[in-house]
Amino acid sequence: MVRAGLTTGRLVRAGAELADEAGFDQVTLSALARRFDVKVASLYSHLRNSHDLRSRIALLALEELADRAADALAGRAGKDALGAFADVYRDYAREHPGRYTAARYRLDPETAAASAGVRIAQMTRAVLRGYDLSEPDQTHAVRLLGSVFHGYVDLESAGGFSHSAPDSQASWTWIVDALDTLLRTRPTP
Amino acid sequence: MVRAGLTTGRLVRAGAELADEAGFDQVTLSALARRFDVKVASLYSHLRNSHDLRSRIALLALEELADRAADALAGRAGKDALGAFADVYRDYAREHPGRYTAARYRLDPETAAASAGVRIAQMTRAVLRGYDLSEPDQTHAVRLLGSVFHGYVDLESAGGFSHSAPDSQASWTWIVDALDTLLRTRPTP
């Protein structure tokens, strides 16, 4: 009985690949076991259950997203930073649709609090530091950016903007420009 | 053998209620059969399969959303219309979280083209008629609004904005104000 060399990390990485290839909702312990040519029950030595697997993929995705964002923001400020940050979201979602879906998987509050999601929130605030916003406006702006980026990427991945002019890239650029303008010319209630 | 009086419509409405109570991903033929005290196989006389059920719930949700939007927009224009339209989304998602999730269920292209989603898109353009945008800006703006509304509501329903100041209503109002300002002062690339 030769061992397959399973580890939690290897399973999670394979799960992330599976998510990108087949969709996050196709990430099952059965599919994963098949991929490693192993019986399903064997996975339970490394993962508590299938929720555990999905959560870990979500954490991996958040880490990757945060790492990319950190890279992209290094040495940038103002609109430059805003655009780079926005592109990190969109590019990640396009390159890794399954992982991106995973990143929005509902985590228990403590898990979420210990996740890279916190880093992402901090970086969003860092981007906004290039604009002249004081509380509570800054928090409103954080929520606006989160909504736009997430919403756009979600609609785009659902095919909402394909097969219609103008192409998605043009809208994306326009929207980032618009957000920059908006944040510079402090919104007036 | 007394008949239960199943119809496709009744099943779909019950499925929508189930979605709101337990979550859209808990909408299964099994759960539905249980709710009608009927065997699962019986449902296949009224629904092709479980994807068919979910699609029909999605169509129902889109209809309801479009009807609400039509009501809300009647007699309104400009920022007034924008705010009312925005609130329709948010209120519907808060009152019917399962249905709202359903409204974003991936439909086959032809089904989507025949759905109330088309009406919603038209109404979005109607709202923008209150602003002075010509193509392709108008399309960009349609996509921006869709992204913000959808993204915000999604993050809010995921609990993203709860338990932190300022409260979600304040951010929502701020964001609608900001979008109005943005659309009035034509964005400059």
Next chain:
DNA sequence: CCATTTGCCTATAGGCTTTAGGAAAATGCA
């Protein structure tokens, strides 16, 4: 080198989807 831990297995049970085929209720037409 042997005891312990670890990794993977078989067996089993329960839930969801889907199809096939059958019987009773409702319907409709002569």
Next chain:
DNA sequence: TGCATTTTCCTAAAGCCTATAGGCAAATGG
């Protein structure tokens, strides 16, 4: 009204998924 047809719901069964219990063999370490 009576009988044929259609419709509705059923039982049975197969396939795939999650999850737990208990066992044997491989790795590890004193």
